[in-house]
Amino acid sequence: MEKRKTFGGSIGFVLAAAGSAVGLGNIWRFPYLAARDGGGLFLVIYIVLALTFGFTLVTAEIAIGRKTKQSPLTAYGVLNKKWTWLGWLSSIVPFIILPYYCVIGGWVLKYLIAFITGHGVDAATEGYFTDFITSKAEPIVMMFIFLLLVCIVIYLGVNKGIESFSKIIMPILLVLVVGIAIFSLTISKTDDSGVVRTGVQGLKYYVIPNLDGITIKKFFTVVMDAMGQLFYSLSVAMGILIAYGSYVRDDANLPKSINQIEIFDTVVAFLAGVMIIPAVYVFSGTEGMSSGPSLMFVALPKIFASMGKIGNLIGVVFFAMVLFAAITSAMSVLEAIVSGMIDSDKNYNRGQAVIIEFFIAFILACLVCFGYNDLYFEFKLPNGAVGQILDIMDYISNSILMPIAAIATCILVGWVIKPKAIIEEVEKSGDKMGRKGLFTIMIKYIAPVCLFILLLMSLGVF
Known part of the structure; x- marks a missing residue:
């Protein structure tokens, strides 16, 4: 078994963990949910949940990683042999996520290349996105390049790969996010009826709570949406934070690092809304707030094209930022898999683990690509989609396995090894952990109940 490396400092760990959290979900899903769920109402609920629900799960997983010095595959078994199965469950999640995440990463790369080569106007034409993803060769080529980039970083290891890359990319990513957000607030447009829409108006639409038509049922739905977004936005229940936590030194100030990760993720998620919602509002009104790929790959390119010459440049900056976010997230997903292979009884070294997973992920990602042409079919999921x-x-990874893994983690920490074990690990360096009482109540009672409700909603029970 390879000697376990450690992050060179807390900055490297925080940027790597934040990079994992700041992914495609922050950039397109957060703005959509905020726009749909009452703007500022969603933001307030999200921030409250980040400081309670998110804090609890992030703390538990990072502490488990540092306490055991093991990957997600083996960490749970070290805590309690009867819970070894949870390690396997947590390891299956990133194994499923990586292939399709790399396919979407390939889509982002395709759009970045289109804008860099001056074909941003073409990317905004009707049918461009559909024609691309239904073609047979190009999506696979783009996915291959994206997957290869991610594998190279992970192959280089914890210090030369993950930490070094994160220290370079994450500051650039933050600058790009802030820059685009500021630009989004400066734009304006007069529609055919003479009405002027501005970015500032779009910001108000985003941040001011809209309580029109709010009922108890609607409020509950907003809470569940915010919790669902926070759930995978913070990379919990994927084994990622356990893997990264295992590389944190015992003398590191863990309470401070956890707080910084919370702040970084929440700020970037908020700024993602500032980037996107004002721009969509100016050029498409409230009707332009649509979810998923249609927002990033259809609506936004049309907005960039309507901006004139500067639109192509903005498109380059935006998709470069999205690509950086996608790579840092994919890195963490791959590392969760690779660390498990290294710690398994097969004793793979890092190079072998990366190469094996590269070929497995590539084959599965090809199947995902073919799902838009030769293998296309439609299947109704339990949640109605x-x-x-x-x-x-x-659906299997995010809506089923991740809630189950998180519920099991809450039970293990809250009732088997007890919250005190995690609190002692967090305070090992002598730095006091804040919100200890909150952590105990959340991990034992509130978080598992909320997660169970979220699971039932995913299963279409209500």
């Missing part, structure tokens, strides 16, 4: 291979993989 209709999808094909990518959607099924996403």
Whole structure:
């Protein structure tokens, strides 16, 4: 078994963990949910949940990683042999996520290349996105390049790969996010009826709570949406934070690092809304707030094209930012898998683990690509959505396995090894952990109940 490396400092760990959290979900899903769920109402609920629900799960997983010095595959078994199965469950999640995430990463790369080569106007034409994803060769080529980039970083290891890359990319990513957000607030447009819409108006639409038509049922739905977004936005229940936590030194100030990760993720999620919602509002009104790929790959390119010459440049900056976010997230997903292979009884070294997973992920990602042409079919999921291979993989991993893994983690920490074990690990360096009482109540009672409700909603029970 390879000697376990450690992050060179807390900055490297925080940027790597934040990079994992800041992914495609922050950039397209957060703005959509905020726009749909009452703007500022969603933001307030999200921030409250980040400081309670998110804090609890992030703390538990990072502490488990540092306490055991093991990957997600083996960490749970170290805590309690009867819970070894949870390690396998947590390891299956990133294994399912990586292939389809790399396919979407390939889509982002395709759009970045289109804008870099001056074909941003073409990317905004009707049918461009559909024609691309239904073609047979190009999506696979783009996915291959994206997957290869991610594998190279992970192959280089914890220090030369993950930490070094995160220290370079994450500051650039933050600058791009802030820059685009500021630009989004400066734009304006006069529609055919003479009405002027501005970015500032779009910001107000985003941040001011809209309580029109709010009922108890609607409020509950907003809470569940915010919790669902926070759930995978913070990379919990994927084994990622356990893997990264295992590389944290015992003398590191863990309470401070956890707080910084919370702040970084929440700020970037908020700024993602500032980037997107004002721009969509100016050029498309409230009708332009649509979810998923249609927002990032259809609506936004049209907005960039309508901006004139500067639109192509903005498109380059935006998709570069999205690509960086996608790579840092995919890195963490791959590392969760690779660390498990290294710690398994097969004793793979890092190079072997990366190469094996590269070929497995590539084959599965090809199946996802073919799901839009030769293998296309429609399947109705229990939550009511209709999808094909990518959607099924996403549903199984995000909506079923992750809530189950998180519920089990809450039970293990809250009732088997007890919250005190985690609190002692967090305070090992002598730095006091804040919100200890909150952590105990959340991990034992509130978080598992909320997660169970979220699971039932995913299963279409109500």
